[in-house]
Amino acid sequence: MRAGHTVVVGLPIERHLLRARDLADHRFEEPIGVADMAAAAGLSQAHFSRAFREMFGISPHGYLLTRRLERAAALLRHTDHDVARVCVEVGLTSVGSFTTSFKRMYGQTPTQYRAEFAQAPRFAIPGCVVRRESRPQLRTFREDPADSPSVASSTPNTVTGGTP
Secondary structure, three states, X not given: OOOOOOOOOXXXXXXXXXXXXXXXXXXXXXXXXXXXXXXXXXOOHHHHHHHHHHHHOOOHHHHHHHHHHHHHHHHHHHOOOOHXXXXXXXXXXXXXXXXXXXXXXXXXXXXXXXXXXXXXXXOOOOHHHHHHHHOOOOOOOOOOHHXXXXXXXXXXXXXOOOOO
8 A cells, every 4th residue: 555545444335435536526636546546545556446436436547547537627717828738737658649539439539629719808807897898887876065064063973983
């Protein structure tokens, strides 16, 4: 077993498999493989692979590849990184294998996929600002302060407790 991984005896196997899946979810950009996932679960590779497929319906390698390709798709949609850089950023080493796997999953090459999406704007306006600015402006106050009574003269001084 690798250093840094501890096995808690007596826990259901599902807990061990979830630990391995969490490893794939959070560290997929690192050069981890099925052996690392099995070590995180504290199981032999063969037993881990069988149990993982039975629980999640996909092989550990397939799950890890799917997570990497999902992240690659997001990077292709939201960045202008070239395909080779995206490949490396998601933990893959071969651009050819990346392109083949991406096409198998998404039905098109990474370049074709990116062409379908507009590039992310350089200076995006946050959604909360857009919503605030697109609300109708209701006039609930008087524009001309000379026509209205002074607010300061009609309210008590809340700082000192007295009147102005």
